[in-house]
Amino acid sequence: xxxxxxxxxxxxxxxxxxxxxxxxxxxxxxxxxxxxxxxxxxxxxxxxxxxxxxxxxxxxxxxxxxxxxxxxxxxxxxxxxxxxxxxxxxxxxxxxxxxxxxxxxxxxxxxxxxxxxxxxxxxxxxxxxxxxxxxxxxxxxxxxxxxxxxxxxxxxxxxxxxxxxxxxxxxxxxxxxxxxxxxxxxxxxxxxxxxxxxxxxxxxxxxxxx
Amino acid sequence: xxxxxxxxxxxxxxxxxxxxxxxxxxxxxxxxxxxxxxxxxxxxxxxxxxxxxxxxxxxxxxxxxxxxxxxxxxxxxxxxxxxxxxxxxxxxxxxxxxxxxxxxxxxxxxxxxxxxxxxxxxxxxxxxxxxxxxxxxxxxxxxxxxxxxxxxxxxxxxxxxxxxxxxxxxxxxxxxxxxxxxxxxxxxxxxxxxxxxxxxxxxxxxxxxxxxxxxxxxx
Numbered sequence: 521x522x523x524x525x526x527x528x529x530x531x532x533x534x535x536x537x538x539x540x541x542x543x544x545x546x547x548x549x550x551x552x553x554x555x556x557x558x559x560x561x562x563x564x565x566x567x568x569x570x571x572x573x574x575x576x577x578x579x580x581x582x583x584x585x586x587x588x589x590x591x592x593x594x595x596x597x598x599x600x601x602x603x604x605x606x607x608x609x610x611x612x613x614x615x616x617x618x619x620x621x622x623x624x625x626x627x628x629x630x631x632x633x634x635x636x637x638x639x640x641x642x643x644x645x646x647x648x649x650x651x652x653x654x655x656x657x658x659x660x661x662x663x664x665x666x667x668x669x670x671x672x673x674x675x676x677x678x679x680x681x682x683x684x685x686x687x688x689x690x691x692x693x694x695x696x697x698x699x700x701x702x703x704x705x706x707x708x709x710x711x712x713x714x715x716x717x718x719x720x721x722x723x724x725x726x727x728x729x730x
Numbered sequence: 731x732x733x734x735x736x737x738x739x740x741x742x743x744x745x746x747x748x749x750x751x752x753x754x755x756x757x758x759x760x761x762x763x764x765x766x767x768x769x770x771x772x773x774x775x776x777x778x779x780x781x782x783x784x785x786x787x788x789x790x791x792x793x794x795x796x797x798x799x800x801x802x803x804x805x806x807x808x809x810x811x812x813x814x815x816x817x818x819x820x821x822x823x824x825x826x827x828x829x830x831x832x833x834x835x836x837x838x839x840x841x842x843x844x845x846x847x848x849x850x851x852x853x854x855x856x857x858x859x860x861x862x863x864x865x866x867x868x869x870x871x872x873x874x875x876x877x878x879x880x881x882x883x884x885x886x887x888x889x890x891x892x893x894x895x896x897x898x899x900x901x902x903x904x905x906x907x908x909x910x911x912x913x914x915x916x917x918x919x920x921x922x923x924x925x926x927x928x929x930x931x932x933x934x935x936x937x938x939x940x941x942x943x944x945x946x947x948x949x
Contacts, residue, residue, distance in 0.1 A: 553830030
């Protein structure tokens with residue numbers, strides 16, 4: 521952890537050490553002026569730390585793998601299907617689910633900023649927001665996939681979705697072989713965050729403890 | 731604006747570095763910045779496009795060297811100053827020196843759920859959509875100095891409309907004082923070779939979400 525913190529500071533170069541003080545000062549001024557309520561801020565942070573995360577997306581994927589009718593609804597209208605199931609408090613509008621197949625692998629990026637389907641995947645990881653990913657995902661997605669340890673057959677078409685508006689994309693990864701008859705709960709454990717962004721694949725059954 | 735934020739197709743940033751077991755926040759202040767951003771956004775004085783536009787106006791050297799949440803902090807500080815919600819002297823003093831401005835609304839604990847649901851950007855319209863799935867379109871060749879969501883790599887390119895996503899708030903307008911001015915939004919897909927030339931991966935397709943004013947019929 522210490523090593524990691526060091527790398528994080530180093531990578532961003534500038535004055536991260538005094539950010540805590542600057543942010544605290546701004547928060548107290550905005551609060552003194554009556555614009556914000558610190559208790560509301562606490563609640564928002566807590567929600568991101570405890571409730572909102574890729575486990576929500578994993579449950580959606582597991583259900584789509586298990587329930588063909590739900591999968592059809594999800595692919596037809598992601599927002600409607602997810603809200604109707606009550607997976608999360610309520611997913612915002614314009615969620616689009618895209619399905620990986622043997623023929624096509626989908627990958628999501630936001631080249632202009634860092635748009636990400638956070639209601640179903642939580643906050644985006646640092647790599648998703650990095651210049652390296654935002655720049656190369658659209659021109660060299662196979663090269664990027666290699667950096668995630670993923671190599672696809674040359675014949676598999678790669679489809680990159682650049683999130684340039686308020687539509688948000690959730691990748692429905694391929695269901696691993698050897699999972700016939702698994703419960704949704706067991707299946708959800710195979711669904712990684714990266715597999716729902718398209719920079720990874722779902723885990724194989726052997727990769728998770730039985 | 732043709733700024734450094736418009737990164738699609740650049741090749742100078744090195745490999746992507748996934749981080750195993752990444753925490754939700756690396757530093758405590760990052761969560762506070764995120765929450766402040768939500769709470770201040772709730773006041774209703776600016777929308778998400780205006781937030782993005784102000785981040786794009788950071789000097790390139792700053793944009794490229796600070797972290798994501800530092801950018802948000804700088805963008806938020808810029809907006810509260812620009813709206814006169816507080817003064818430079820108060821930031822320097824680290825405390826409030828005057829009473830706050832009257833604001834349209836405030837995010838209190840009981841309203842938090844509302845900012846945890848993402849907004850709906852679709853708007854009603856009387857205009858029929860100009861394009862339908864399957865139509866060939868050419869994206870505009872333009873170089874606005876203001877905010878736009880048509881990336882440089884996808885300008886003056888021929889693609890195919892794949893889906894109509896509804897009529898949405900138009901970022902180019904809302905950031906330049908023109909109001910929401912809703913426009914039809916489409917998923918437009920391009921062959922890799924149309925975007926990147928004949929050496930591109932022949933099995934690559936890239937799509938963008940394109941507002942109708944970005945598109946014209948392709949012959």
